[in-house]
Amino acid sequence: MRRVAGFNFPPEDSMAKTSIPKTTGTSTLGMVAKAAGVSASTVSRILNGTAVVSEAKKQAVDDAIAKLGFVPNPVARGLAGGRTLSVGVVTQSIDSPFYGVALRGIEDELDRAGYSPLFVSGHWNATEEARCIDMLRSRRVDGIIVLTGRLSDAALKQYAKALPMVATGRRLKAPNLYTLDFNNFEGARLATEHLTSLGHQRIAFIAGNAEHPDANERLRGYRAGLESAGITFKPELVAAGLFHEESGMLAAERLLDTRQRFTALFAANDQMALGACLALQRRSLKVPQDVSVMGFDDLAISRYSIPPLSTVHHPAYELGQGAATAMLCLLRGEKPSFNLPGPRVIARESTAAPSARP
Amino acid sequence: MRRVAGFNFPPEDSMAKTSIPKTTGTSTLGMVAKAAGVSASTVSRILNGTAVVSEAKKQAVDDAIAKLGFVPNPVARGLAGGRTLSVGVVTQSIDSPFYGVALRGIEDELDRAGYSPLFVSGHWNATEEARCIDMLRSRRVDGIIVLTGRLSDAALKQYAKALPMVATGRRLKAPNLYTLDFNNFEGARLATEHLTSLGHQRIAFIAGNAEHPDANERLRGYRAGLESAGITFKPELVAAGLFHEESGMLAAERLLDTRQRFTALFAANDQMALGACLALQRRSLKVPQDVSVMGFDDLAISRYSIPPLSTVHHPAYELGQGAATAMLCLLRGEKPSFNLPGPRVIARESTAAPSARP
DNA sequence: AGATAATTTGAAAGCGCTTTCATACTTCCG
DNA sequence: CGGAAGTATGAAAGCGCTTTCAAATTATCT
Structure with a gap:
C-alpha cells in the first residue's frame, strides 16, 4: 500500500512501555535442588541432559525451576569446566x-541455538588477532570464528588443537577446524566477463590491498576474464587501492592521469568503485556513458549510489550464518558441511555498452 | 608521496607470519603462589591492589607471574564475586x-582500560532489549551501555539500581546512571539554517521513524530553523521515512508526486538523503542545481556520494568513546562528566543557492 | 532364587579466584 | 618494658555449577 506524503505526528508518549525488569541471577541451582527435594547433581543433569533422570524428579525440578525463575549462571558453568x-x-x-x-x-544463527557471540576486532593485524584469540580463550569461549584476517594457516591449525575454530577467507583442512571461502576468483571473472560481453575491450582494474588474499584472487579473476575474451592483460591498467573509498578515488585519478584509454573500470570492491565514480565525475566523465564501473561485494548502499552500482553479489549474511552453523556443528562434534552461494553478477546502471566515441 | 599507477604484485607468501600461539589459561593463581612461596591470597591482593604487601613478596610474585606467563582467568574472577x-x-x-x-x-576506549565489550543487538524493540540486558547480567558484566533504543526511562533507572548503566539518546538523572545525548534539535535547526541562508524558501523534509526520539527532535529543529527565517511550516512538505535508503527514496517520490514545489530537501539522516538523491535523479532533477539535498549524521560514505552530501556531523565515534569513558568512571565510583561535541554543518556539494527557475 | 549387571541418585571434590577471619609479627607509648 | 594498636600474611570458606565416585535401587540371567 502506497502511503501518501505527510507526516504522522508522534503521540504524547511514543516510547514503548517496558515492564519492570526482574532481577536476574537471584536463584541458584542449589535452591532449585532444595525446592524440588533432589540433589544439585540431579538438577545439573536435567539441565544438561547428561544422564537419564526419572520422570517424577524431572517434573519436580522443572516445576521448581519455573517457580523460582531460575536461569543457570553461565559464568559458573564456564568455571566448572562446562x-x-x-x-x-x-x-x-x-x-x-x-x-x-x-x-x-x-x-542470528548463534542466537537461535542459545549461544552468544563475543565480537572483537583484529584490525587486519596478525599480532592483534592473536591477542584477541588469547583473550577469547581466557574468557572460556567454546569456539572461535575468525573472519578472514591475517593469521597464518599454521596458527589457525594450532589454535584448533585447543578448541573448535571456523575461519573464512581460506581453504584449509584440519581436525576441529572448518573453513568457508567465497569464490573471489570466479566472481571477478564473471564481473570481467559482464564487461567484455557488453563490448568493452579496455578495462581498467583497481586492485585491493596486496596483502589481502581476496585481493589477489580478484585480480586473478580479472585476468582470467580478460584472457577468455582474448584481451591481453596490461599491467598499466591496474592501480592499487586499499579497499576503501578514498583509495578507490585516488587510484582512479592515477589511472586517469596516465592518459590510458579505458571504457570500463572494475574495482575490487564496492567502496573503491564508489570512490572511483566520484573521481570520474570530478573529471566530467559520465558513468556509464563514458566509463562503465563495476564493483564487488554488493554492499547495501551500492543499490542507492548514483548511478546504482553494478557489482558482484557477495553473500555476507550467508557467510556469517554458515560460519555460525559450522561452529555449532563442530561444537556438537559433527562434521560441518556448508555450501556458500556462488558469485552472481548484479547488473545495475553503472555498466553499459561502450559508446562509440571515447 | 603520490604513488604511480601500477600494481605491486604480491610476494609468494603474503600472509603475515605468526608465531606459534602459546596456550592460554595454563597457569593459575595457585601455581604462581607456590612458585613465589606465598599464599594465594597474597597473589590476589597484589593483582588487585586490595591491600599492602611487602616489597619483597611483591617482587617474588611479579617474577613468578612473568616466569609462568600467568594471566588471571576472568571467568573465575567473575564467579568469585569480583x-x-x-x-x-x-x-x-x-x-x-x-x-x-x-x-x-x-x-577502543574500553580496551584502553583493559575492559572488553559484549555487543548484543536489541533491534529497536524494548522486549528484545530487555532480554539482552538480562542476558548480559547473567553473564555478570560489570556495567551496561545502551545505545538509544526503545527501553523506557523507568526501566533504565530500575536496571541502574543493580549495576552501572550508561545510555545515549536521552537525558536522565539517576544514581548509577549516566546519559549522553546529542543535540539533534540544534543540528536540524542548523541544517535548515544552512539551507535558508543559501536562499531556499521551500524546503521539504523527510522525517524519521516517529517512534524514534531523535526523529522528533530533528523535526522540531527543522521547524525552528524555518521559523527563525520567517518561513511558515507546511505539513505537506514533510514526508515520513524509516531512516533507511529505501524509505528516503520512497518519501522523496511521494513528495514529488504531490507536485509541491521545493528547492531544497532535508532528510533526517544521510541514508534517507541518499535514497532521496536517487529518486531525484530518476526524475531528472539535478542535485544541487534543481534541488539541494541535506542529510544528517555524516556517515563515512556521504563524503563519496555523488554529489558529496552536505550534512550535519554527528560525532558517533566520540559518542561511543564518551559512553565508555562514562562507564569507566561509574565503575570507579566517580561521577562522569563528558561533553559531546555539538552539531556542525558540513557543507559539501549537494547544497547550493536555488537557481532562478524551478 | 541368588547373584550379577545395569540404572538412578546423592555426596563431595573441584574449576580459579576473592574475601573474610584469625594469626603471627611489628610498632608505639605510658 | 608490658600491653594497646597496627600490619602483613595465610587458612579457609565460598561464588554456582559440573563431574567423578560410590551407594542404593532395580533389572536380568543361569
Missing part, C-alpha cells in the same frame, strides 16, 4: 560495512 | 553504519 555457550568472533573492524552483515548472520 | 572486566553494550543492529562507528569508539 561450556560457556559463547563463541568468540574475530572480525577486523566492528564497523566494516561488509563484515557487519556477516556479523549479523553469525549473531 | 568483576568480570567486561561491559555489555546493547546496540540496535550490529551492522548499522551509524552505530557501528560508535561501537568502535566504545571498543
Whole structure:
C-alpha cells in the first residue's frame, strides 16, 4: 500500500512501555535442588541432559525451576569446566560495512541455538588477532570464528588443537577446524566477463590491498576474464587501492592521469568503485556513458549510489550464518558441511555498452 | 608521496607470519603462589591492589607471574564475586553504519582500560532489549551501555539500581546512571539554517521513524530553523521515512508526486538523503542545481556520494568513546562528566543557492 | 532364587579466584 | 618494658555449577 506524503505526528508518549525488569541471577541451582527435594547433581543433569533422570524428579525440578525463575549462571558453568555457550568472533573492524552483515548472520544463527557471540576486532593485524584469540580463550569461549584476517594457516591449525575454530577467507583442512571461502576468483571473472560481453575491450582494474588474499584472487579473476575474451592483460591498467573509498578515488585519478584509454573500470570492491565514480565525475566523465564501473561485494548502499552500482553479489549474511552453523556443528562434534552461494553478477546502471566515441 | 599507477604484485607468501600461539589459561593463581612461596591470597591482593604487601613478596610474585606467563582467568574472577572486566553494550543492529562507528569508539576506549565489550543487538524493540540486558547480567558484566533504543526511562533507572548503566539518546538523572545525548534539535535547526541562508524558501523534509526520539527532535529543529527565517511550516512538505535508503527514496517520490514545489530537501539522516538523491535523479532533477539535498549524521560514505552530501556531523565515534569513558568512571565510583561535541554543518556539494527557475 | 549387571541418585571434590577471619609479627607509648 | 594498636600474611570458606565416585535401587540371567 502506497502511503501518501505527510507526516504522522508522534503521540504524547511514543516510547514503548517496558515492564519492570526482574532481577536476574537471584536463584541458584542449589535452591532449585532444595525446592524440588533432589540433589544439585540431579538438577545439573536435567539441565544438561547428561544422564537419564526419572520422570517424577524431572517434573519436580522443572516445576521448581519455573517457580523460582531460575536461569543457570553461565559464568559458573564456564568455571566448572562446562561450556560457556559463547563463541568468540574475530572480525577486523566492528564497523566494516561488509563484515557487519556477516556479523549479523553469525549473531542470528548463534542466537537461535542459545549461544552468544563475543565480537572483537583484529584490525587486519596478525599480532592483534592473536591477542584477541588469547583473550577469547581466557574468557572460556567454546569456539572461535575468525573472519578472514591475517593469521597464518599454521596458527589457525594450532589454535584448533585447543578448541573448535571456523575461519573464512581460506581453504584449509584440519581436525576441529572448518573453513568457508567465497569464490573471489570466479566472481571477478564473471564481473570481467559482464564487461567484455557488453563490448568493452579496455578495462581498467583497481586492485585491493596486496596483502589481502581476496585481493589477489580478484585480480586473478580479472585476468582470467580478460584472457577468455582474448584481451591481453596490461599491467598499466591496474592501480592499487586499499579497499576503501578514498583509495578507490585516488587510484582512479592515477589511472586517469596516465592518459590510458579505458571504457570500463572494475574495482575490487564496492567502496573503491564508489570512490572511483566520484573521481570520474570530478573529471566530467559520465558513468556509464563514458566509463562503465563495476564493483564487488554488493554492499547495501551500492543499490542507492548514483548511478546504482553494478557489482558482484557477495553473500555476507550467508557467510556469517554458515560460519555460525559450522561452529555449532563442530561444537556438537559433527562434521560441518556448508555450501556458500556462488558469485552472481548484479547488473545495475553503472555498466553499459561502450559508446562509440571515447 | 603520490604513488604511480601500477600494481605491486604480491610476494609468494603474503600472509603475515605468526608465531606459534602459546596456550592460554595454563597457569593459575595457585601455581604462581607456590612458585613465589606465598599464599594465594597474597597473589590476589597484589593483582588487585586490595591491600599492602611487602616489597619483597611483591617482587617474588611479579617474577613468578612473568616466569609462568600467568594471566588471571576472568571467568573465575567473575564467579568469585569480583568483576568480570567486561561491559555489555546493547546496540540496535550490529551492522548499522551509524552505530557501528560508535561501537568502535566504545571498543577502543574500553580496551584502553583493559575492559572488553559484549555487543548484543536489541533491534529497536524494548522486549528484545530487555532480554539482552538480562542476558548480559547473567553473564555478570560489570556495567551496561545502551545505545538509544526503545527501553523506557523507568526501566533504565530500575536496571541502574543493580549495576552501572550508561545510555545515549536521552537525558536522565539517576544514581548509577549516566546519559549522553546529542543535540539533534540544534543540528536540524542548523541544517535548515544552512539551507535558508543559501536562499531556499521551500524546503521539504523527510522525517524519521516517529517512534524514534531523535526523529522528533530533528523535526522540531527543522521547524525552528524555518521559523527563525520567517518561513511558515507546511505539513505537506514533510514526508515520513524509516531512516533507511529505501524509505528516503520512497518519501522523496511521494513528495514529488504531490507536485509541491521545493528547492531544497532535508532528510533526517544521510541514508534517507541518499535514497532521496536517487529518486531525484530518476526524475531528472539535478542535485544541487534543481534541488539541494541535506542529510544528517555524516556517515563515512556521504563524503563519496555523488554529489558529496552536505550534512550535519554527528560525532558517533566520540559518542561511543564518551559512553565508555562514562562507564569507566561509574565503575570507579566517580561521577562522569563528558561533553559531546555539538552539531556542525558540513557543507559539501549537494547544497547550493536555488537557481532562478524551478 | 541368588547373584550379577545395569540404572538412578546423592555426596563431595573441584574449576580459579576473592574475601573474610584469625594469626603471627611489628610498632608505639605510658 | 608490658600491653594497646597496627600490619602483613595465610587458612579457609565460598561464588554456582559440573563431574567423578560410590551407594542404593532395580533389572536380568543361569
